[in-house]
Structure formats: C-alpha cells, structure tokens
Amino acid sequence: MDPTHKKTLVLVGHGMVGQRFLEALAERGLTATHRVVVFAEEPRPAYDRVQLTSYFSGRTPDELSVTDAGFMAAHGIELHLGDPVERVDRDARTVTSRAGHTLAYDILVLATGSAPFVPPVPGKDATGCFVYRTIEDVLAIEAYATANATTGAVVGGGLLGLEAAGALQGLGLGTHVVEFAPRLMPAQVDEGGGAALLRTLAGRGLVVHTGTGTQEILTDDAGAVRGMRLSDGTELDVGLVVFSAGVRARDRLARDCGLAVGERGGVVVDERCRTGDPAVYAIGECAQATDGRVYGLVAPGYEMAQAAAAAIAAGDASDTSDTLFTGADMSTKLKLLGVDVASFGDAHGAAEGCLDVAYADSRSGTYKKLVVSAEGTLLGGVLVGDTEAYGTLRALTGSVPPVPAEQLVLPAGAGAAPALGPDALPGDAVVCNCHNVTKDAVQACATLPEVKKCTKAGTGCGSCVKLIGQLLPQSGDTGLCGCFAQTRQELYEIVRTLRIASFQELLDRHGREGARGGEGCETCKPAVASVVASLAPAIGADGYVLEGEQAALQDTNDHFLANLQKNGSYSVVPRIPGGEITPDKLIVIGEVAREFGLYTKITGGQRIDLFGARVEQLPRIWARLVDAGFESGHAYGKALRTVKSCVGQTWCRYGVQDSVRMAIDLELRYRGLRAPHKLKSAVSGCARECAEARSKDFGVIATASGWNLYVGGNGGATPRHADLLAQDLDDAGLVRLIDRFLMFYIRTADRLERTSAWLERIDGGLDHVRDVVVDDSLGLCAELEALMADHVTHYRDEWAETLADPERLARFVSFVNAPEAPDPLVAFVPERDQIKPDLPLLTLRPPAAAPLALDHDLDLEGAVSR
Amino acid sequence: MTTATATATAAPAAPTTDAPAAASVQLRLDGTWLTVCAADRLTPGRGVAVLLPDGRRQVALFLDRGRRLYAIDNRDPFSGAAVLARGLIGSADGRPFVASPLLKQRFDLASGRCLDDDDAGVAVYEVRVSP
Ligand code: SRM
Ligand SMILES: Cc1cc2nc3c(=O)[nH]c(=O)nc-3n(C[C@H](O)[C@H](O)[C@H](O)COP(=O)(O)OP(=O)(O)OC[C@H]3O[C@@H](n4cnc5c(N)ncnc54)[C@H](O)[C@@H]3O)c2cc1C
Ligand code: SF4
Ligand code: FES
Numbered sequence: 001m002d003p004t005h006k007k008t009l010v011l012v013g014h015g016m017v018g019q020r021f022l023e024a025l026a027e028r029g030l031t032a033t034h035r036v037v038v039f040a041e042e043p044r045p046a047y048d049r050v051q052l053t054s055y056f057s058g059r060t061p062d063e064l065s066v067t068d069a070g071f072m073a074a075h076g077i078e079l080h081l082g083d084p085v086e087r088v089d090r091d092a093r094t095v096t097s098r099a100g101h102t103l104a105y106d107i108l109v110l111a112t113g114s115a116p117f118v119p120p121v122p123g124k125d126a127t128g129c130f131v132y133r134t135i136e137d138v139l140a141i142e143a144y145a146t147a148n149a150t151t152g153a154v155v156g157g158g159l160l161g162l163e164a165a166g167a168l169q170g171l172g173l174g175t176h177v178v179e180f181a182p183r184l185m186p187a188q189v190d191e192g193g194g195a196a197l198l199r200t201l202a203g204r205g206l207v208v209h210t211g212t213g214t215q216e217i218l219t220d221d222a223g224a225v226r227g228m229r230l231s232d233g234t235e236l237d238v239g240l241v242v243f244s245a246g247v248r249a250r251d252r253l254a255r256d257c258g259l260a261v262g263e264r265g266g267v268v269v270d271e272r273c274r275t276g277d278p279a280v281y282a283i284g285e286c287a288q289a290t291d292g293r294v295y296g297l298v299a300p301g302y303e304m305a306q307a308a309a310a311a312i313a314a315g316d317a318s319d320t321s322d323t324l325f326t327g328a329d330m331s332t333k334l335k336l337l338g339v340d341v342a343s344f345g346d347a348h349g350a351a352e353g354c355l356d357v358a359y360a361d362s363r364s365g366t367y368k369k370l371v372v373s374a375e376g377t378l379l380g381g382v383l384v385g386d387t388e389a390y391g392t393l394r395a396l397t398g399s400v401p402p403v404p405a406e407q408l409v410l411p412a413g414a415g416a417a418p419a420l421g422p423d424a425l426p427g428d429a430v431v432c433n434c435h436n437v438t439k440d441a442v443q444a445c446a447t448l449p450e451v452k453k454c455t456k457a458g459t460g461c462g463s464c465v466k467l468i469g470q471l472l473p474q475s476g477d478t479g480l481c482g483c484f485a486q487t488r489q490e491l492y493e494i495v496r497t498l499r500i501a502s503f504q505e506l507l508d509r510h511g512r513e514g515a516r517g518g519e520g521c522e523t524c525k526p527a528v529a530s531v532v533a534s535l536a537p538a539i540g541a542d543g544y545v546l547e548g549e550q551a552a553l554q555d556t557n558d559h560f561l562a563n564l565q566k567n568g569s570y571s572v573v574p575r576i577p578g579g580e581i582t583p584d585k586l587i588v589i590g591e592v593a594r595e596f597g598l599y600t601k602i603t604g605g606q607r608i609d610l611f612g613a614r615v616e617q618l619p620r621i622w623a624r625l626v627d628a629g630f631e632s633g634h635a636y637g638k639a640l641r642t643v644k645s646c647v648g649q650t651w652c653r654y655g656v657q658d659s660v661r662m663a664i665d666l667e668l669r670y671r672g673l674r675a676p677h678k679l680k681s682a683v684s685g686c687a688r689e690c691a692e693a694r695s696k697d698f699g700v701i702a703t704a705s706g707w708n709l710y711v712g713g714n715g716g717a718t719p720r721h722a723d724l725l726a727q728d729l730d731d732a733g734l735v736r737l738i739d740r741f742l743m744f745y746i747r748t749a750d751r752l753e754r755t756s757a758w759l760e761r762i763d764g765g766l767d768h769v770r771d772v773v774v775d776d777s778l779g780l781c782a783e784l785e786a787l788m789a790d791h792v793t794h795y796r797d798e799w800a801e802t803l804a805d806p807e808r809l810a811r812f813v814s815f816v817n818a819p820e821a822p823d824p825l826v827a828f829v830p831e832r833d834q835i836k837p838d839l840p841l842l843t844l845r846p847p848a849a850a851p852l853a854l855d856h857d858l859d860l861e862g863a864v865s866r
Numbered sequence: 867m868t869t870a871t872a873t874a875t876a877a878p879a880a881p882t883t884d885a886p887a888a889a890s891v892q893l894r895l896d897g898t899w900l901t902v903c904a905a906d907r908l909t910p911g912r913g914v915a916v917l918l919p920d921g922r923r924q925v926a927l928f929l930d931r932g933r934r935l936y937a938i939d940n941r942d943p944f945s946g947a948a949v950l951a952r953g954l955i956g957s958a959d960g961r962p963f964v965a966s967p968l969l970k971q972r973f974d975l976a977s978g979r980c981l982d983d984d985d986a987g988v989a990v991y992e993v994r995v996s997p
Contacts, residue, residue, distance in 0.1 A: 549911075556949075568949045810907075
C-alpha cells in the first residue's frame with residue numbers, strides 16, 4: 001500500500017508499556033494498516049526497567065533489552081531514538097520533536113512514563129546526586145561510585161528506594177536509607193511487615209533511618225556531595241546520594257496542549273485509554289485511570305496497552321471495543337536485598353469491617369498477614385520473609401479459601417496446617433498477573449514452554465512460574481521421554497537383568513511403539529549411555545564411553561571429554577584429588593595454559609579450569625597433562641566431580657582426623673563413576689566444617705572417634721543440608737557405606753535427579769535409605785558392594801585411553817574436511833591480562849527463519865583471534 | 867573470494883543404503899558437488915562440521931542409523947556459535963532433528979526449521995554419497 005494512504009500513528013515514549021503497545025498493534029494487524037512512528041527520549045530501545053537492578057548482578061544493557069530488532073523491521077515501525085517530542089499541536093494534529101521533525105498524526109499515543117521525584121532540599125543538584133530510573137542513571141551511578149565514594153545514601157525507603165539501596169550495596173558501598181514514613185515500603189506493607197523487613201535488612205548491613213526526612217545535602221568546595229543532614233539533626237558522612245522519593249507522571253506534553261490531567265498528575269483517560277481528544281490516547285505510568293489512580297507497576301500498563309490497541313482497532317466504532325481498563329490489582333512480589341516481600345489485594349485492610357489474621361516470627365524475620373472479610377472472603381495480605389504461598393493466595397483473593405485463614409499463614413508444622421495446594425484454586429483464578437492469565441488458560445497447555453509461547457504467562461516478572469509448574473499435568477506418564485515409557489530406574493533394571501548394552505536394541509525391543517527403529521532423542525540417549533556406563537563391568541560392556549555405539553549417545557561434553565563453552569570452545573579440568581597439588585604440577589598447568597593461550601580460573605570445586613581450547617587442541621593439551629601425571633577430572637560428566645577437603649589434622653590446630661588423605665582416597669575410589677546426575681563430596685577435619693561437607697551429595701565430617709557420614713546435601717539453586725546417615729565410622733566402615741549408598745542411588749534415581757531430590761522423593765526418605773544401606777533390609781548390600789568393586793577395578797582414565805587410539809583421535813578436529821583449520825568463529829578478546837570469548841562475533845546473528853539465504857556475509861574483521 | 871550460493875532444496879537428500887567404504891560424501895554448492903570426506907568418517911547418530919571453500923561458512927553433516935545423510939548450516943542461530951554438528955540427533959514423529967548442544971533448541975534436519983521457535987531456522991544443503 002502506498003504509505004501516503006496509510007493513517008499515521010505516533011507513539012511518544014518507548015518504555016516497557018510503549019513496546020507492549022507496539023506488539024499489541026502488530027497482533028491486531030494495525031502495523032500493516034498504519035504508518036507507525038515512535039519518538040523515544042532515551043538513547044536505546046525499550047528495555048526491562050523492572051529488572052534494572054540486575055545490571056549489578058551482571059545483566060548487560062543488551063540483555064535487558066525487550067526490543068527485538070527483527071520485530072521493528074518486520075512491522076515497518078520507525079523508531080527515532082534520543083529524540084523526544086517537545087510539542088503537540090492538537091489543532092493541526094502534529095507533533096514536533098527536539099531534532100525539529102514535525103509530523104502529522106491521525107492517532108497520537110502518549111506513553112511517557114514517569115520521572116523520579118526529587119524533593120526540593122538544598123544541595124539536591126550537587127555532583128554525586130542521582131536518580132534511579134534508566135540504564136543511563138545506573139551507568140552514571142556505577143561510574144561515580146567506583147571513582148568517588150565508599151558510602152552512599154538513598155532518599156526514600158519504598159520499593160524503588162530499597163532496590164537502589166541493593167544496587168549501592170552491590171557496588172560495595174556502605175549504604176544508608178532515609179525514609180520519611182515510620183516504616184519501610186509504606187505503600188506495600190503494614191507496620192508489622194515493615195518491622196520484620198527492617199530487622200532483616202539491618203542484619204544485612206543496611207543502615208535504615210525511618211521517621212526522619214532529608215534536610216540538606218552537604219557539599220565540599222568543589223560542589224560534590226560529602227554528606228547529608230537529616231531533619232532529626234543527624235549528619236551522615238556519605239559520598240553519593242540517590243533520590244528515590246516517589247515518581248511523578250510525565251504529563252507535561254498533555255498539560256501544554258490543554259488535555260485534562262489529574263489532581264496529583266497523570267493524563268486523564270477513559271477505560272479505553274482515550275483522553276478528552278478522541279485522537280489522543282495515554283497509557284502506562286503517565287496516565288490516570290478511571291479509578292483515579294496512576295499505576296506505578298508494569299502489569300496495569302500492559303493492560304492499558306491492550307485496551308488502547310483494541311480501541312484503535314475498532315476505529316470509529318471504538319466505543320464498542322470491549323477490552324477495557326478500569327483499574328488493577330497492586331499485587332507485587334519482590335526480592336529486595338535478598339528478602340522476599342509480597343503484598344496483594346487489599347493489603348492494608350481498607351475495606352469496611354474486615355479482619356486481620358497475622359503471624360510474626362521475629363527470629364526468622366517472617367511476617368504474614370491476611371485480610372479477610374467478615375464472611376471469610378480473602379481480601380488481600382502482606383508476606384515478608386516467606387512468600388512461598390504468594391501465588392496461591394493471590395489467586396484465591398476474592399473467594400472464601402477452602403481452609404481457615406489462620407492455617408494459611410502458619411508455617412508448616414506449627415498447627416498442622418495442610419499446605420494449601422494449587423488444586424484448590426478456581427479455574428478463573430488469575431495465576432499470572434503480568435499477563436492476566438487464568439488457571440484454566442494455563443492448564444490448556446501441557447508444558448511450561450507451551451504456556452509461555454501461547455499465553456505469555458511467566459514471561460513478565462516471573463513470579464508465577466513456580467505456581468504454573470504445579471498446575472501443569474504431571475501427565476501420569478512417568479516415562480523417561482517420548483521414546484521410552486519406562487522410568488530411568490526401570491530401564492536400569494532392564495539393562496542390568498537382560499544385559500542389554502546396545503541402545504538400539506533397547507529402543508527397538510523396549511521403546512514406545514512409534515519410537516522403535518527410530519533415532520531416540522536427546523533425552524534418552526545420554527540417560528541410557530549413563531546407565532550402560534554405570535553397569536559396564538557387570539553387563540560385559542566396554543567401560544570406555546566413546547566405544548562403538550556409545551560414542552553416538554553421549555552429550556557433546558562427554559563426547560569431547562571437555563566442557564562446551566558459549567562460543568564453541570571447550571574448557572579442560574584435570575583432576576586434583578582432594579584439592580591437593582604439588583608445586584611442580586601447578587607449574588605444568590601454568591605452562592600448558594600459557595602455551596595454548598587458555599584462560600585459567602580456580603573453580604568452586606578446589607581445582608583449576610582451563611578455558612578456550614578449540615576441539616583440535618584438546619588432544620595436545622591432554623597429552624601434556626597426562627605426561628605430567630594428571631588425568632581427566634570428569635567436569636563434563638554426570639559423574640563424580642570433586643571431593644573437597646579442608647587441611648585437617650595435619651596442620652590445623654583443631655583437626656581431629658586426616659581429612660585430606662580421606663578426601664583423596666574417596667576421590668580416587670569413585671573417580672569416573674557415572675551416575676544419574678553429578679556427584680560431589682567433601683571431607684572436613686572437624687565439626688567446624690571448613691570443607692562444607694554438608695552441602696554435598698555425600699559429606700564426611702571427622703569426629704574424635706572416626707567419621708560422620710552425611711548424605712543428600714546440595715548447593716546450587718535449591719540448597720539442602722545433608723542428613724546424618726551414620727556416626728563414628730572407621731575408615732573401612734565409611735567407605736563400605738558410601739559404596740552402598742552411591743550404588744543404591746544410581747540404581748533408583750531418576751534422570752538428572754541429584755541425591756538431595758532423590759532422598760526427598762523416594763518413599764520412606766532417609767529412613768528407608770538407612771534401612772537398605774545400613775541394615776540391609778532388602779538383602780542388596782552385597783550386590784551393591786560388588787558393583788562398586790567392579791567399578792573401582794575397571795576404572796581407566798578417559799583422556800589417556802583416547803590418546804592411545806588414533807582412530808578416536810581423528811574425531812577431534814573442527815572440520816572433517818580441513819583437520820588443521822581452526823573454527824573462525826572461535827575468537828577471543830583480551831580481558832584482565834587473559835582472554836575471553838569475542839561476543840560481538842557471536843551476536844552477529846544470521847537472519848531468522850531464512851533457510852535459503854545462504855550468502856549473508858559475516859564481518860570477521862576487528863576480531864582478535866589467537 | 868567466492869561466495870557460495872547453494873541452491874538448496876528442502877529434500878532430505880538421497881537415501882543411500884549401505885554406502886561402499888570407498889564412497890565419499892558430497893555437498894551441493896553453486897550447482898556443483900563438493901566432495902567433503904570419505905563416507906566412513908561419519909558415525910551413525912552423530913555429526914561432523916565441514917568448512918566451505920570461502921573459509922568461513924560451515925555445514926553440519928549428519929548420518930542417521932538408517933544411513934541417511936542430512937546437511938544444515940552449522941551455526942546455532944540462538945548462540946551464534948558454530949556447534950550444531952556437535953548436537954545429539956533424534957527423531958520425533960519419524961522426522962529427524964538435531965538438538966543444539968548449547969541451549970538444546972531442536973532443528974528439523976530435513977527443513978532446517980527450529981521446532982522450538984517458529985521464528986528461527988537454519989539453511990539446509992543437498993548432500994549425497996558420490997555416485
Ligand atoms: C567451573 C565451575 C564454576 C567456577 O568457575 O568455579 C562450574 C561451572 C559449571 N557449573 Fe557448577 N561449577 C562449579 C562449581 C559448582 C559448585 C560448587 C562446588 O561444587 O562446591 C556448585 C554448588 C554445589 C552443588 O552442585 O550442589 C555448582 C552448582 C551447579 C549447578 C546446580 C546444581 C544443583 O543441583 O542445583 C549446575 C546446573 C546443573 O548441574 O544442572 C551447575 C552447572 C555448571 C556448568 C556445567 C553449566 C554448563 O552446563 O555449562 C558449568 C560448566 C563448567 C565448565 O564449563 O567447565 N553447577 N557448581 C565450578 C567447577 C567445579 C569443579 O572443579 O568441577
Ligand atoms: C528500579 C525499578 C524497579 C521497578 N520494579 C518494578 C516491579 O518489580 N514491578 C513492577 O510492576 N514495576 C516495577 N517498576 C515500575 C515499572 O518499571 C514501570 O511501571 C514501567 O516501566 C512503566 O512503563 P511505561 O512505559 O509507562 O514508562 P517508562 O518505562 O518510564 O517509559 C517511558 C519512556 O518514555 C520516554 N519519554 C518521556 N517523555 C518523552 C517524550 N516527550 N518524548 C519521547 N519519549 C519520552 C522516557 O524516556 C521513557 O523511556 C520498577 C521501576 C524501576 C525504575
Ligand atoms: S574443618 Fe576443622 S580441621 Fe578442618 S580446617 Fe576447619 S577447623 Fe581445621
Ligand atoms: S505474574 Fe509476572 S510473569 Fe506471571
């Protein structure tokens with residue numbers, strides 16, 4: 001269509017809501033019928049402001065982006081970055097931008113968001129004063145703090161203020177928070193919640209001043225911040241100040257062109273987000289909704305974006321569009337400085353005649369309050385410290401919960417409260433607030449990826465993902481994957497008893513109907529490979545994981561006996577048993593790294609990782625290491641990783657046993673043992689536990705008379721302290737018990753199930769495991785021990801074995817047709833005197849979904865390859 | 867420098883029952899067949915990478931257990947790294963796919979389409995065992 005015949009839609013502001021609005025236009029086909037022009041004040045396209053603080057935990061500005069360049073291009077949207085609109089002429093229907101563009105519009109949409117409010121205190125404009133709203137703010141704070149400050153203060157103890165405080169702490173600054181109200185987060189939590197929050201945050205080193213205002217920012221001769229004076233007379237010695245004392249809707253454009261704005265700011269709109277001028281809409285934080293509120297949250301803004309797009313789609317009949325915005329829930333769930341905080345519904349108990357049910361435990365910093373009506377309807381609540389029940393409670397709001405309210409706030413165990421499961425939720429309960437998705441809509445899908453793809457639920461703040469997981473069908477089908485109806489445990493038994501060492505045979509004889517004769521899949525191949533490797537000696541299979549058909553089953557890491565990194569290079573981790581290493585061996589590692597130009601890092605597992613090796617370099621690196629007496633550390637395998645140690649009795653004044661020797665013995669005994677998931681261990685020389693043994697799958701702690709064995713520990717995402725399995729064991733007794741425990745786990749666990757999850761899942765839990773491996777209740781122990789003995793005698797180093805076989809070695813090339821050629825995409829740039837992957841090279845994406853476009857050119861220039 | 871513009875068809879390449887050991891694998895580029903390696907260099911169920919004559923572009927070549935060959939672009943569009951040849955292959959509803967070894971997205975080997983994201987895909991090449 002000729003563009004001149006298209007209507008022009010101008011969007012002012014490209015923030016989160018603006019971007020969502022563009023997506024809503026595209027979904028309704030409006031980008032095809034309209035010329036869409038966006039003016040953005042910020043220098044970068046829309047990004048995830050909600051996650052701004054994650055910049056300080058490593059998210060780059062690019063990773064924060066919510067705008068896909070492909071999207072803008074595909075829909076022909078014109079985006080003017082760094083060019084704000086300065087004037088709207090409603091009579092002429094034009095906008096004029098700072099760069100001087102004047103553009104006629106048919107429809108104008110304001111999505112200008114809000115600006116931080118800076119209270120008019122003396123010194124507020126001094127060097128070192130900041131606000132906290134944009135990526136540019138964050139970059140400026142970081143740069144200034146690094147160069148000029150060791151302490152900082154945040155003015156405002158609300159949600160955003162605490163986020164900013166977290167950011168300052170993340171930068172290593174001593175951090176003060178000054179809040180005028182008598183408690184933190186006055187808008188979200190009540191007094192009890194504020195008190196619980198205060199206690200916990202103070203425990204994390206934050207200095208909080210409540211019930212006092214900021215009187216003056218003190219400056220030095222150069223006009224830079226040197227401190228601040230509070231209204232109670234206190235002076236704080238700080239080098240940087242961040243104002244976070246609330247926000248104000250950015251409604252100036254609307255005011256200037258005569259549109260109505262609310263008493264406390266915000267462009268007045270109707271429930272279709274139209275202003276008084278039918279050609280002008282306002283959405284997001286700059287708009288005042290029909291309930292008289294300006295919403296400072298992203299979810300209501302998204303709903304407004306939908307309402308406006310629907311009205312525009314309806315055109316002249318816009319009065320008939322039925323996607324309306326009349327107000328929203330102010331529910332929030334956050335993790336502020338590591339503390340979980342949630343509030344939902346009528347959190348302050350504003351409704352007539354409502355009652356509170358509260359539970360407070362100041363030791364653990366937990367506070368929970370529910371607001372219920374006289375009839376028992378759940379109206380809202382506040383949760384601090386433990387927000388486990390947030391998803392369920394929020395979705396139950398507005399209904400009478402199936403169990404009494406007090407049971408919903410008591411911790412499990414106190415008062416025998418049955419945890420209220422997601423089953424209790426009605427079908428129309430809103431599970432994902434960001435995208436307004438109900439339980440029914442979620443349950444129309446089968447898997448989480450499907451839910452995200454079809455409903456967008458879980459793709460906003462992410463706080464609902466856990467609940468969604470609980471709502472999805474556990475499907476009743478416990479099969480390993482689409483190819484096998486058996487569980488991993490059942491397959492283990494089939495392989496063991498029928499001595500089937502071939503994947504194809506297993507698939508063709510025991511696979512699901514439609515899968516027989518097929519390829520298998522990326523789930524069952526490595527799982528079966530692992531089962532065969534664990535049982536190799538017992539079923540007469542070759543224990544070498546690259547033998548025959550097994551080579552085709554291994555995940556890429558096992559296949560290359562190294563760990564794949566993001567740019568296609570590999571890392572190499574030699575075994576350093578117990579973390580003990582001689583100076584000579586350290587020097588060899590250093591020499592190898594220098595010779596091959598590898599990045600070196602001490603790992604969290606007490607050993608050294610060498611990164612950046614190309615496939616064809618791996619054998620040469622191993623050869624050097626094997627020569628010096630190293631072997632594979634199996635960092636790539638679902639296998640034993642490390643047995644960490646503390647220095648123990650030999651040197652430490654407290655040590656009561658030789659923990660280093662025991663750690664080395666255990667690591668050498670179980671090295672190469674393949675399991676359903678990785679296995680980690682540690683040995684501590686006394687109860688002070690410097691080796692952190694209780695965070696391991698099997699952990700050993702010395703006692704005056706022997707060793708205590710703990711099992712089922714885990715670090716990682718769901719940490720769990722290991723449980724005591726047996727006490728005061730002697731060396732032989734300890735090893736025998738670990739042999740049995742590990743083999744029982746390997747036999748009965750699911751694929752990718754760590755010992756911690758396995759122990760939680762199996763019937764009878766720890767007691768059952770103890771019955772089996774200590775008291776031999778199933779008469780299995782002799783067999784379990786024999787299996788382990790087989791493993792120990794058959795162990796061979798995979799690197800050495802590969803080096804000895806020229807045919808195998810031939811696989812270690814980047815290109816089958818050019819064995820000497822390095823992969824041109826594996827390139828590095830320098831950082832801190834070492835290398836790192838050249839990421840710009842990786843982000844040069846080939847055009848999406850262009851299967852036949854084979855001639856795009858990659859610009860390899862400017863990439864430092866080594 | 868030559869820019870290879872292959873006329874790729876979305877056909878799962880000539881099925882070849884039991885290729886003789888001396889046979890070689892060929893890729894179709896610019897209307898001509900480029901010999902890349904001996905057929906016995908391939909392990910059924912796994913892939914290898916091929917560097918094209920321009921010295922930059924790469925093709926991932928796979929052999930399935932039925933000894934059928936597939937060739938797709940080696941570059942994983944999600945990470946940008948050239949690693950697809952190192953993924954595991956599998957079949958779903960009788961169609962073969964490879965799962966990227968980095969973030970596990972699956973690509974249909976015959977069409978190059980990504981099974982986990984409608985907006986992504988990779989190029990496919992015609993491949994055969996030399997006549
Ligand atoms: C290199 C290392 C980080 C470092 O620089 O220190 C590391 C790196 C990786 N870890 Fe780790 N972990 C490393 C120590 C740890 C530790 C600390 C420890 O072992 O004491 C933990 C917590 C302890 C635990 O496992 O319980 C740890 C918990 C994880 C987890 C979460 C496991 C869980 O059960 O929740 C994963 C993800 C997984 O396995 O599914 C993971 C996965 C990974 C992977 C394999 C991610 C991946 O797939 O690419 C990383 C690749 C390693 C590589 O490329 O070489 N890594 N990882 C550490 C290697 C230790 C070693 O010498 O082998
Ligand atoms: C640190 C932080 C944490 C937050 N955490 C949460 C949270 O956990 N949950 C939650 O729901 N919300 C949170 N929010 C609030 C959320 O970010 C906002 O509600 C949301 O960004 C509003 O979107 P918007 O598009 O209306 O406004 P904005 O995202 O502010 O976008 C408006 C854009 O318009 C531009 N603009 C202004 N005037 C003009 C003009 N004249 N011409 C052109 N462009 C203009 C601005 O520069 C800006 O880029 C947080 C905010 C911050 C700062
Ligand atoms: S755990 Fe005990 S023996 Fe080991 S280093 Fe710590 S105090 Fe010393
Ligand atoms: S509630 Fe935020 S993504 Fe679902």
